[in-house]
Amino acid sequence: MTPLAGYRPPYPGTQPDHLHPLYVSSIKRSPTRPLVAIPYTLSEVTGPSFGPELVAPAAHDLTRQHRGEPLGERIIVSGRVLDENGRPLSNTLVEIWQANAAGRYLHEVDQHKAPLDPNFTGCGQAVTNAEGRYRFVTIRPGEYPWRNHYNAWRPAHIHFSLFGPAFATRLVTQMYFPGDPLIPFDPIFNCTADEKARNRLISLFDWETTMPEHALGYRFDLILRGRDATPMEV
Template identity: 50%
Template sequence: MPSNDNKHYVPRDRNWHPPAHAPGYKTTVARSPRQALVSLLSPTVSERAGPDFTRLRMGPHDNDLLLNFREDPALAGSAGLPIGERVIMFGRVVDQFGKPVPHTLVEMWQANAGGRYRHKKDRYLAPLDPNFGGVGRCLTDESGWYRFRTVKPGPYPWPNDVNSWRPAHIHVSVMGPSISTRLVTQMYFEGDPLIPLCPIVNTLRDPEAVETMIGRLDMANSRSMDCLAYRFDLVVRGELQTYFENQG
């Protein structure tokens, strides 16, 4: 990648991402850095390269959370299925110029329909679902598409202030074409009234940035008498990405 060709670099919009120190989101007060960050002038080969997931062995139900944790996979019909509203989450992974990112790893994790995670430190009063693990993964296809089937997660309270609630959301990690393009984000559901009340969402200063994290109801891809579908496209920095800032 020639370092003297500015057309290969797109300046990073520093106002797009939330500030590291956002007092309304209490956790950032203790975790945010107090000194200026150090910008690296050029990426290393390890940052520009892979990993290559084409030989990653996937299970038959890795992207189907209705089936990948049921107590007895041999059960037929609705027996042993998770409780909750069945939904499809799908979309396309592209780079910053709209080029599809094929064969990249997309991982997701979420609370169950009652708003509880299968994690030893989650002490919310909602019960665990014995047939729901809350994690999934898949590889994008040749055109960058991914797909999961799951249940809609419930909202849950958290100790940010006297009555903070997280909107229903699904966490997503997508690697992109290289190590440095890994994106960790979350998908909210269109129309959720808790979205504008969430202290984490409100760390974003640009309303358009919030819109990029909202999955849109897609009736054309919903399944009759089965699942509603929500489309959530993911944009990562591709082979022409800016790694830190335009030093060209």
């Protein structure tokens, strides 16, 4: 086989380290030994793909998964998935999950004393189109307390999981909302040193996708790692 092109390393400071002591759970769960650098092989530049046939038609609309409509402020979350070279990534799976409007997840571990919503599960899936676009309809998630430190509250956020074309491009991240006063205090948001990289996790209010008399639009573009221009010396 011809030599493989690898994936570009991240710009310094734009990705978190595994250990971020202010995020207390990272202390006992992050490796202490240096990671072992390895070259890209066929195992890392390939990866699973999931096409639209896997995703139910209503999976992108979290407000229509039950008999009634969920409580809360309906919103449209949409954007593009591109690689670092600016190329749209079509046909890639986007999975999301989130708390309900009251800040409660439909999960047995979440014991926050806020109500569950019988009309809201909080998970969705979409597959990007030819231009790399995805679109979800959901409700704005609530902020909620956690026990990382005294009076700790997570800003409102939606979890995103993406595959991209290869094992190497897999990404799990969180989307935040503009103007949320909790963001500057959140150790998870702040785990990344580079301020501009952090701030790209905050979605943009978007008139273009806002639907009159129906729902506000938020835009969140996701960038997966790009390929090196030239194959690695092997």
